[in-house]
Amino acid sequence: xxxxxxxxxxxxxxxxxxxxxxxxxxxxxxxxxxxxxxxxxxxxxxxxxxxxxxxxxxxxxxxxxxxxxxxxxxxxxxxxxxxxxxxxxxxxxxxxxxxxxxxxxxxxxxxxxxxxxxxxxxxxxxxxxxxxxxxxxxxxxxxxxxxxxxxxxxxxxxxxxxxxxxxxxxxxxxxxxxxxxxxxxxxxxxxxxxxxxxxxxxxxxxxxxxxxxxxxxxxxxxxxxxxxxxxxxxxxxxxxxxxxxxxxxxxxxxxxxxxxxxxxxxxxxxxxxxxxxxxxxxxxxxxxxxxxxxxxxxxxxxxxxxxxxxxxxxxxxxxxxxxxxxxxxxxxxxxxxxxxxxxxxxxxxxxxxxxxxxxxxxxxxxxxxxxxxxxxxxxxxxxxxxxxxxxxxxxxxxxxxxxx
Numbered sequence: 001x002x003x004x005x006x007x008x009x010x011x012x013x014x015x016x017x018x019x020x021x022x023x024x025x026x027x028x029x030x031x032x033x034x035x036x037x038x039x040x041x042x043x044x045x046x047x048x049x050x051x052x053x054x055x056x057x058x059x060x061x062x063x064x065x066x067x068x069x070x071x072x073x074x075x076x077x078x079x080x081x082x083x084x085x086x087x088x089x090x091x092x093x094x095x096x097x098x099x100x101x102x103x104x105x106x107x108x109x110x111x112x113x114x115x116x117x118x119x120x121x122x123x124x125x126x127x128x129x130x131x132x133x134x135x136x137x138x139x140x141x142x143x144x145x146x147x148x149x150x151x152x153x154x155x156x157x158x159x160x161x162x163x164x165x166x167x168x169x170x171x172x173x174x175x176x177x178x179x180x181x182x183x184x185x186x187x188x189x190x191x192x193x194x195x196x197x198x199x200x201x202x203x204x205x206x207x208x209x210x211x212x213x214x215x216x217x218x219x220x221x222x223x224x225x226x227x228x229x230x231x232x233x234x235x236x237x238x239x240x241x242x243x244x245x246x247x248x249x250x251x252x253x254x255x256x257x258x259x260x261x262x263x264x265x266x267x268x269x270x271x272x273x274x275x276x277x278x279x280x281x282x283x284x285x286x287x288x289x290x291x292x293x294x295x296x297x298x299x300x301x302x303x304x305x306x307x308x309x310x311x312x313x314x315x316x317x318x319x320x321x322x323x324x325x326x327x328x329x330x331x332x333x334x335x336x337x338x339x340x341x342x343x344x345x346x347x348x349x350x351x352x353x354x355x356x357x358x359x360x361x362x363x364x365x366x367x368x369x370x371x372x373x374x375x376x377x378x379x380x381x382x383x384x385x386x387x388x389x390x391x392x393x394x395x396x397x398x399x400x401x402x403x404x
Contacts, residue, residue, distance in 0.1 A: 044132070046140035052129045053147045059125050060154045061241045062107035062249045063118035067161050068297060069254035070102075070113030071363035074391070076376070078264040081383050087111060087263050092381055094389030103397035107249035111257070116166075116397055119158050124172070126155025126189075146200045152193035153209050157299070159186035160216050164367045168396040176396055186216045207237045211300035214308045219371070223312040230309035233302045240296035252297060254360065255290040265383065275356055276333050287360045298361050303329065307354050314346040322346050326353055 042048060072078055073091045080091030086101040088094075090113055095102045105114025106121075129151050138144050162169050163182030170176045171185075190213040197205035210229045217226035244250040258264040266287055290297070306325050313322035323346055327337040330353075338353075340346040351368055358364035369376065370393055380387050 046132075046136040049133060049136065049141045049144070049147055052132065053150050056122070056125045056129050056151045057154055059107075059118075060122040060158055061243075063115075063122040063158065064161075064241045064299065065243065065251070065253045065297060066107065066113045066115055066118050068362050069252075069257065070115055071165060071366040072254060072360050073113070073258070073264050075363075075366040075369055076267055077270060077360055077365050078258065079267045079383055080263070080381055080386075081265040082261075082263045083384060084111075084263070087257070088384065088386070089389075091264050092384070092386055092388050093376065093391045095391050095395070096389075097395035097398045097401070100399070102394070103399055108247070110248050111261075113253060113257075115394065119162055120171075123155050123158035123162070126151045126158065130155070143200070145196050146202060146205075149193050149196035149200060149202065149205050149209075152189045152196065153205060153212065156186045156189035156193060156209075156216075157212055159183070159189060160212060160219075161363060163216075164219055165363060165370060165394050166396070167393040170396070170400060176401070179393070180220070183216055183219050187213070187220065190216060203234065204239070207234050207302075208239050208300050211237070211239075211302075211305050211308075214305055214312075218308050218311060219367070221315075223315040227309050227312035227316075230305040230312065233305035235302050237300075237302040237305075238298060239300045241299050242296050243294050245293045251293045252290050252295045254297075255295055256293060258287075259290070260293075267377075268382070270359065273356060275335065289360050303357055304362075304364075307350060307357060310353075311347065311350045314343060314350055317343050319343060319346045322350065326350060329353070329357070 070090055073080075074093065074095065078091055080088045082088055086095075086099060089099065089101075097103075101109075101112050101114060103114075103116045105112040105117065107114070107118050130148065133141065133144055133148050133151070136144065141147065159182045163179045163184075163186055166179050166182065168176040169179055169182040190209050194206065194209035194213060197209055210233050214226050214230035214233070217223075217229060243252040289295075306329060310322045310325040313319075313325070319340060319342070323338065323340050326349060330336070330338060338349050340349050351372060351374075354364060354368055368374065376388075376392060378388055
C-alpha cells in the first residue's frame with residue numbers, strides 16, 4: 001500500500017472529527033478548545049452537513065494556494081532569489097521525489113508550498129463528505145443537492161490539478177497510475193457536479209463546473225467538447241479562491257514568499273512583454289496581481305474559458321474563429337490584433353496569450369509547458385548561479401513508493 005496516501009487518509013480520518021468552516025488544522029486536533037470543532041460523537045449529525053461542505057472548500061482553497069504558488073515558481077514565471085533550501089528548490093527545478101517539503105507538508109507550514117498531501121486531503125475530504133451526503137435524505141439536510149454539487153465540483157478541481165502536472169497519481173492506497181487517471185476522475189466529478197448545479201439552478205456553480213469541464217476536456221484533447229463547455233460559460237464570469245490573515249493556511253502563499261519574504265522574483269522573460277497586462281517600469285520585480293496575504297486567487301473565469309475555446313477551435317483547424325476570440329480580448333486591453341494564417345501559428349499565439357492572461361495563477365503555465373513540451377529553463381539561475389535541475393512534472397513521492 002502507498003503509505004503517504006494512507007497517511008493522508010489517517011490524518012483526514014482524524015481531521016473529520018474536527019471539521020471547521022475554514023478547514024481543519026490537523027496539528028491541533030487534540031486541543032478541545034480549538035474553535036469551530038465538531039465533537040467526534042456529532043460527526044454523523046446531518047444538521048452539520050454545511051460545516052462539512054465548508055471544510056471541503058477550505059481544504060481545497062488551502063491546497064490551491066500552495067499548488068498555484070509552487071507551480072508558478074517551478075515554471076518559467078519566477079526565478080529563485082534566495083539560497084534557503086528547500087525554498088530555493090522550488091524555483092530551480094530541483095524538487096525531487098525525496099523532498100518531504102513537497103510531498104508531506106501540510107497547509108500550516110509557513111515557508112512551504114506543500115502540495116501532494118494538501119491536494120490528497122482536499123480530494124479525500126470531498127469523497128468522504130459525498131458519501132455522508134448520499135447517506136442522508138433531503139429531509140435531514142436542506143439543500144442537500146446544492147451541497148453535493150459543491151463537494152463534487154471542488155473535489156473535481158483537486159483531481160484536475162493532480163492530473164495536469166503530477167508524473168503519476170495514486171488514490172486511497174491504490175497503485176501508481178498515469179496522470180490521465182486523475183483527469184478521468186475529474187471529468188466524472190465535474191459531470192456529476194454540473195448536473196446537480198443545474199438541478200438547483202445555481203449559476204455560479206454551473207459556470208465553475210463548466211470552466212473546469214472545459215479545462216479537463218482540453219487536457220484530454222477532446223477539443224470539440226472543450227469548445228462546447230467553454231462556449232457556455234457566462235461572459236464576465238470569475239471565481240476566486242478566498243485568502244485571509246487569520247492563519248497560515250489562509251495566506252496567499254505566492255504573495256507571502258515572493259513579495260514579503262523576497263524568496264522569488266519575476267523571471268526576466270516576463271519583464272519585457274510590452275503588454276499592458278505587465279508593468280515593465282517596476283524595478284523590484286513583483287506581480288501586482290496579488291498585493292497582500294488576503295489577495296484572492298482566481299480559480300476560473302470566462303477569460304480562461306475563451307482561451308480554452310480558442311485553443312480547441314485552432315486544434316480543429318478553425319483558425320479564423322480561434323483568432324477572432326483572441327483578438328476580441330486583445331482589443332479589450334488596448335492591443336492590436338494578432339495574426340495567424342496556419343494552424344500552428346494560431347496555436348502558438350494562443351499559448352502566448354495564455355502565458356500573459358493566466359500568468360501567476362492556477363498552474364496554467366506549468367500545464368502548458370507539459371502539454372506542449374515547451375523548452376524548460378536550462379543552464380544556471382541568473383540570480384543564484386546554481387544549475388537548474390531536471391524536474392518537469394511533479395514527482396511521485398518516495399514516501400508513497402516505499403510505504404513509509
